[in-house]
Amino acid sequence: MKAHLTRRYWFAASHRLHSEVMSEEENRRTYGKCNNPYGHGHNYALEVTVSGSVDPATGMVCDLVALDRFVETNILEKFGHANLNALAEFRGAVPTTENICTLVYDVLEKGFRPASVEKVRLEETMLNAFEYAGERGLRI
Amino acid sequence: MKVVYLTRKAEFSASHYYHNPAFSLEENQRIFGKCNNPNGHGHNYTLEVTVKGEVDQRSGFVVDLKDLKETMNREVLDAMDHRFLNKEVPEFKTAIPTTENLAIAIWKRLEGKLKVARLHRVRVHETTDLFVDVYGD
Numbered sequence: 001m002k003a004h005l006t007r008r009y010w011f012a013a014s015h016r017l018h019s020e021v022m023s024e025e026e027n028r029r030t031y032g033k034c035n036n037p038y039g040h041g042h043n044y045a046l047e048v049t050v051s052g053s054v055d056p057a058t059g060m061v062c063d064l065v066a067l068d069r070f071v072e073t074n075i076l077e078k079f080g081h082a083n084l085n086a087l088a089e090f091r092g093a094v095p096t097t098e099n100i101c102t103l104v105y106d107v108l109e110k111g112f113r114p115a116s117v118e119k120v121r122l123e124e125t126m127l128n129a130f131e132y133a134g135e136r137g138l139r140i
Numbered sequence: 141m142k143v144v145y146l147t148r149k150a151e152f153s154a155s156h157y158y159h160n161p162a163f164s165l166e167e168n169q170r171i172f173g174k175c176n177n178p179n180g181h182g183h184n185y186t187l188e189v190t191v192k193g194e195v196d197q198r199s200g201f202v203v204d205l206k207d208l209k210e211t212m213n214r215e216v217l218d219a220m221d222h223r224f225l226n227k228e229v230p231e232f233k234t235a236i237p238t239t240e241n242l243a244i245a246i247w248k249r250l251e252g253k254l255k256v257a258r259l260h261r262v263r264v265h266e267t268t269d270l271f272v273d274v275y276g277d
Contacts, residue, residue: 017200019198019199019200021198022199030199030201030204031199032206094199094200096195096199096200098146098200098201098202099200101144102142102144102195126149127148127149127150128147128149129146130145130146130147130202131144131145131147132142132143137143137192138145138192138260
């Protein structure tokens with residue numbers, strides 16, 4: 001029987017929304033306060049949902065320690081207490097929560113093997129959240 | 141293209157009561173229980189609106205959050221926050237303002253009002269223990 005498992009993580013990071021292809025005025029109009037040149041930060045809540053058959057021996061979809069280690073090494077250590085604009089991952093891309101969310105999904109999808117990556121959900125504030133489930137989209 | 145789902149939350153407070161004029165008083169009492177009290181009672185509702193769309197290559201946005209917030213305020217919160225749903229919101233002149241009907245009414249109010257992204261889901265929490273999802277089908 002297949003089961004879905006969701007684990008929640010946190011990281012704090014700063015960013016500035018500013019697109020190189022837009023004029024100063026268009027940047028200000030598009031991003032408003034988020035275009036402030038010195039940047040600003042958020043406490044991001046990251047939810048990773050993985051799925052797989054429940055191993056009859058362990059009763060688990062995958063070893064949570066393996067998931068924690070992967071997310072810690074590949075996401076939290078890079079993004080936590082960092083300025084996202086300064087990271088190589090966001091060179092040429094604006095670090096909107098949409099772009100962070102798809103990037104985290106792609107990193108997990110490419111590198112995490114013990115279970116299938118179903119979905120990444122990223123909360124920027126208490127009032128907004130972004131979800132990405134790859135090509136197939138959210139099933140509900 | 142990458143399709144991303146974005147959810148925006150909002151809170152509103154409203155009162156309501158459940159009563160179907162086609163039922164007898166006894167039936168209304170039996171089916172709706174405490175919720176049938178004609179003077180109404182209230183909830184702090186939490187509304188979650190999920191939209192889906194492709195990430196715009198230039199802005200990195202699915203939808204302008206400010207636009208979405210303004211649309212939710214204009215179409216839903218201005219009409220329902222601090223209102224008696226049965227008496228002040230036109231949809232509930234005929235429909236019973238259950239959380240199910242509330243979610244459907246909100247879907248209909250928002251559908252077609254979003255400029256860029258498509259409406260994916262409307263979730264209405266009546267309490268922290270109860271919520272209803274509508275996908276428009």
